[in-house]
Amino acid sequence: MAYDPGAIDATLAATVGDEPALIVELRLAFITGAERTLGLMELAGGNVDEWRGAALRLHGLAASFGAVRLMTLARSAIDGRPGDLSTVAKLRRAIARL
Template sequence: MAYDNGALDATLAAAAGDNPALLGELRAAFLESATRQLDLLKRARCDGNWNVAAMRLKGLAASFHAEELLAAADKALNAAPGEPMAIREIEGVINRFTRTVRP
């Protein structure tokens, strides 16, 4: 599947306007938050912690129109805590986004 972060880029650009520094800060904040939620998801050992981390990740993805991350977080919500496939899918999405952000 090809990775298309067009909706995410458009959302960030709309929020930042003509301010490239703000655009960079928004990208960094998005990535930091997604990475933090992924870490919490990896460490979750019960349904409650797993669901909270997945819901936060899903909310973040929805807020920034990151469609692929939204779908991956939704899959995690339906998976058992610690499900390796769910974690790998979210990691892959975040890694692809990270590669597109670097100059």
């Protein structure tokens, strides 16, 4: 799956129109929310319910903003091993690329 750096901006522009300041604000809110949710996954450690709950939230957040790569990685985390550091690192990189 290819990384599309404009997907989030296109999704936001389709939603709010030609409002650059609002797009920037919403993008920042999305990234902050994704980082916060990833933090919850890290705090969950090996707790299956907390890990999966946070991964589901991250998946939904990514889906609502059109962040396909992040959504795919979050989907894998839902079914993956709770507390997996490799998964966390992949998610962190995907968020940083946004």
